[in-house]
Amino acid sequence: QYAFERLTCDAYFEGSYLKALQALTLNRTIVDMELAKKILDQLIEANKDYWPVLK
Numbered sequence: 272q273y274a275f276e277r278l279t280c281d282a283y284f285e286g287s288y289l290k291a292l293q294a295l296t297l298n299r300t301i302v303d304m305e306l307a308k309k310i311l312d313q314l315i316e317a318n319k320d321y322w323p324v325l326k
Contacts, residue, residue: 274297275294276294278290278291278293278294278297279294283322286325286326287326288325291311291325292304292307292311295310295311
């Protein structure tokens with residue numbers, strides 16, 4: 272679980288889409304990379320006014 276939280280923070284501060292995606296794949300409830308990408312893209316769209324731009 273620590274790796275998930277660490278990657279999430281790194282993704283935010285570095286503006287890294289890849290690290291955000293990796294963090295989601297470490298989450299126990301998301302077991303598929305394709306699903307993680309879909310969820311991340313939806314989260315980015317829903318929170319675009321609040322989140323940094325992830326590259």
